[in-house]
Amino acid sequence: HLEVVKWLADDGEVSLTGMARELGGREAIAAALAKLPDGFKVASNEVKAPPYIFQAYKDPVAVTVTLSGNVPDENIHAVVVGSSSRKFFSEKVVDNLKNSVGAPANFVNAVVPALGALSRLSTGTLVVSDRDIKISGDALYDAAAGQIRTGLAKDVPQGWQVKADITVKPAAAPVDPTVCQQLFADLLGKARIRFETGRSDLDRDSTGLLDRLVEIAMRCPAANVEIAGHTDAEGDAAANQxxxxxxxxxxVDYLVKAGLPAERFTAVGYGSAQPVASNDTGDGRAQNRRIEFLVR
Structure with missing residues (x-):
């Protein structure tokens, strides 16, 4: 079980130092030492574990997000994959993770916000080694690069270290307003902007989608855009409005914070007056709760 080992046995006292060859090896060694023959006892066990690695790679060409490395158990495995599916709305999530012991404390509370930062990149790589987080790649616009660098450092648990090597993707070619409208519609056809239940606070799982919408808006600088809010028909009509x-x-506030001119955008609420599906089913109501971008 050991890659590097120093073993001392003196008058029945066993001392062991070294590096376990694989995750779980340190625990296996401890179990073996607990079964030493009569007359032997453990004086010291200083076996170290190899680094606990988790990785994610966002590939815009293959339109995939590949998860690899380790997670602590099946429950956290499901949380990480489920969170990735929500954050990476258009990419296929490739799950190459394996469940392994030895994760640092607060593993999931560090990995989930790190995946959120990765979702904002055009292409990017995330490597988590023990309590060190390294993320690199291209943000979609200048303000996002700064937000990713500072935000991730604040979001991870105390005791974790973050290194962010974030550049900015070159600006895409301008398009006319008709093309801009089609790009908005295509993107919002793949995913909805999410909010906290019953509130107007943006769900952080939608940040990657919002950044893509910002990028499109930057490609048609002369276009004015109506941001239309819609609800389902549940509850009080005035409250829905x-x-x-x-x-x-x-x-609109998110777009302006990204650096877009406020005068280009108008926020309009339609309540439940313009449904696109039946309000009699859960799926229909979910379709009706939406934000639309309308080039005017």
């Missing part, structure tokens, strides 16, 4: 307005405004 107010909620749709607040959610539309939250999206």
């Amino acid at each position: 107010a909620l749709s307005e607040k959610r539309a405004q939250a999206v």
Whole structure:
């Protein structure tokens, strides 16, 4: 079980130092030492574990996010994959993870925000080694690069270290407003902007989608855009109207924070007045709760 080993046995006292060959090896050695023959006892066990590695790679050409390395158990495995599926709305999530012992404390509370940062990159690599997080790649616009660097450092648990090597993707070619409208529609046909339940706070799982919408808006600088908020028909109509307005405004605020001119965007709430599906089913109501980008 040992890659590098120093073994001392003196008058029945066993001392062991070294590096375990693989994750779980340190635990296996400890179990073996607990079964020493009569007359022997463990004086010291200083066997170290190899680094606990988790990796994610976002590939815009293959349109995939590949997860590899280790997670602590099946429950956290499901959390990590499920979180990735929500954050990476258009990429296929390739799950090459394996469940292994030895994860540092607060593993999932560090990995989930790191995946959120990766979702904002055009292409990028995330490597988590023990409590060290390294992320590199191209942000979609200048403000996002700064937000990713500072935000991730604040989001990870205390005791974790972050190194962010973030550059900015070259600006895409400008397009006319008609093409811009089609790009907005195609993107929002793949995923919906999410909000906290019953509130106008943007769900952090939607940050990658919002950054893609910012990138499109930057490609048509002369176009004015209506941000239209819609709800389902559940509950009070006046409350739904107010909620749709607040959610539309939250999206406008995000666009302006990204560096886009506020005068280009108008937030309009329609409540439940313009359904695109039946409000009699859960799926229909989910379709009706939406934000639309309309080039005017």
